[in-house]
Amino acid sequence: xxxxxxxxxxxxxxxxxxxxxxxxxxxxxxxxxxxxxxxxxxxxxxxxxxxxxxxxxxxxxxxxxxxxxxxxxxxxxxxxxxxxxxxxxxxxxxxxxxxxxxxxxxxxxxxxx
Amino acid sequence: xxxxxxxxxxxxxxxxxxxxxxxxxxxxxxxxxxxxxxxxxxxxxxxxxxxxxxxxxxxxxxxxxxxxxxxxxxxxxxxxxxxxxxxxxxxxxxxxxxxxxxxxxxxxxxxxxx
Numbered sequence: 553x554x555x556x557x558x559x560x561x562x563x564x565x566x567x568x569x570x571x572x573x574x575x576x577x578x579x580x581x582x583x584x585x586x587x588x589x590x591x592x593x594x595x596x597x598x599x600x601x602x603x604x605x606x607x608x609x610x611x612x613x614x615x616x617x618x619x620x621x622x623x624x625x626x627x628x629x630x631x632x633x634x635x636x637x638x639x640x641x642x643x644x645x646x647x648x649x650x651x652x653x654x655x656x657x658x659x660x661x662x663x664x665x
Numbered sequence: 666x667x668x669x670x671x672x673x674x675x676x677x678x679x680x681x682x683x684x685x686x687x688x689x690x691x692x693x694x695x696x697x698x699x700x701x702x703x704x705x706x707x708x709x710x711x712x713x714x715x716x717x718x719x720x721x722x723x724x725x726x727x728x729x730x731x732x733x734x735x736x737x738x739x740x741x742x743x744x745x746x747x748x749x750x751x752x753x754x755x756x757x758x759x760x761x762x763x764x765x766x767x768x769x770x771x772x773x774x775x776x777x778x779x
Contacts, residue, residue: 556708585766595755595769608764642708654767656701656708 556657570631577645584626589640667692671770686741688756696758
């Protein structure tokens with residue numbers, strides 16, 4: 553079974569631009585969660601999608617948004633990038649019912665210049 | 666709300682020595698507890714988890730952790746470490762009911778010296 557796939561692996565953007573990150577969950581998984589990892593703030597929960605609906609949301613500004621498609625693939629969008637958005641963005645998938653079994657992807661490293 | 670404190674940001678040990686990585690948590694509701702490992706340039710891999718039952722939990726790669734409810738701790742141990750255990754380790758909690766999200770500690774960087 554393929555694992556959680558995140559693309560692209562690396563991204564370089566400049567301030568003010570927007571970016572879209574993609575996550576393909578494990579086949580059969582209906583829940584996708586996103587986390588931001590920075591040296592200063594550590595790992596922080598962004599949001600979770602289940603069956604195309606946002607089920608939970610963390611404390612991030614509205615510039616951070618996401619969506620989930622009918623095939624459970626998810627995208628995360630960050631608009632008007634700031635330097636502080638530089639981070640490793642991790643996606644995790646689960647069945648959605650046995651939520652404690654989370655499987656993480658390798659992440660997308662975003663650098664904002 | 667939940668919070669997790671990992672008491673050591675860095676832990677250096679010699680190969681084949683025992684190690685303990687400390688984790689304390691705070692929560693007003695019941696939580697599940699987890700330890701994850703992150704190798705360089707990779708995502709998170711689950712080492713072990715405590716859901717209920719026996720307070721001593723065994724995980725992968727020879728790691729184990731003990732849940733102590735009175736001390737709200739979930740320390741990770743390994744009796745003999747290897748060079749390949751060099752990584753960052755994260756303790757996390759998730760509420761049993763309510764928003765199903767992981768709250769992580771700041772991480773402990775484990776360095777194994779030969």
